[in-house]
Amino acid sequence: MIDVANKRGLRRSGCPVSLSLEQFGDRWSLLVVRDLMVRGYRTFKDFQNSGEGISTNILADRLRKLELAGIITAEVEHSDGRRVNYRLTEKGIDLAPVLLDLLIWAVHHEQTAAPCALIERMARNREQVLAEVRRRWRERDSTPFLPPFEDKKRPATKS
Amino acid sequence: MIDVANKRGLRRSGCPVSLSLEQFGDRWSLLVVRDLMVRGYRTFKDFQNSGEGISTNILADRLRKLELAGIITAEVEHSDGRRVNYRLTEKGIDLAPVLLDLLIWAVHHEQTAAPCALIERMARNREQVLAEVRRRWRERDSTPFLPPFEDKKRPATKS
DNA sequence: AGAATCGCTTGCAAATTGCAAGTTAAATTG
């Protein structure tokens, strides 16, 4: 019978959650997916400068593995042969719910740099948000949907 | 100002997704959460035998970190001083949407051992499933909600 | 009292990660 020994090491169990984590259960993979999904990033350098400080060898490795897993595609840009454009596949964009729920969870339980009110609104309009994310993907809209929530520069308060 | 340098290494950015992954972005953490959430597992040995083959030192480490992160609690059992009962906190049970999304994603895109029809039904009744998971948590119901989807024993077909 | 069980810890080898410095190919600049 079909034995799907995975590209990324052996298959540990048939549990779907376990299989998911075999593909992107690490510190970096989902951040790349996030960058592609909501920030409109497309190039190696975009990811590299994306704020979390991934090193180039690991980034290259993750991109290779995500491509192998069918979550992203890589295509050399026509107008500039140095650039590689990465894009999410349908399998990749289908991770949107996972990322949205991670976002919501973290805003509820961690001290994040994301504006709580905005995320609450997104949580309430879950389906709508997911539809919009998918629309952007379908139409290759790569304007940022969410900004990088970096650590707040403390706003100059009056006191 | 409050500088939340995390227990688990430095805080890389304020991005909520990044913060989430700092806490459980690895091969094992979410599997422990899954075991607690839907399989009714509670002890070290339960996790150890849970099918994926985590080694004991790593398991101990993940349990410690999840506890530190406030995702699980550990309590020695009254009736048997050897046993430690692990349980999800509210922060932990709030990961249910994430796990459900992972489950659904994998069933859609990977060859898993979970019955597709069942998961499809769960996907359609998302809110209901989440409510039930939460109810189980609230009432400390630790009967299995989903079985371990191990690799299918090939059913003895006629030919 | 002795054996078993549970939840770990320890030691060590192997794999993975992170960092800094290349390298290659393509574009841009002067």
Added chain:
DNA sequence: CAATTTAACTTGCAATTTGCAAGCGATTCT
């Protein structure tokens, strides 16, 4: 069109993390 810059990686190496097997201390069972 030669020199420089840029983009996307590699490479080498040290540090960290992982995996495996064995062991250990505190109960509890027999």
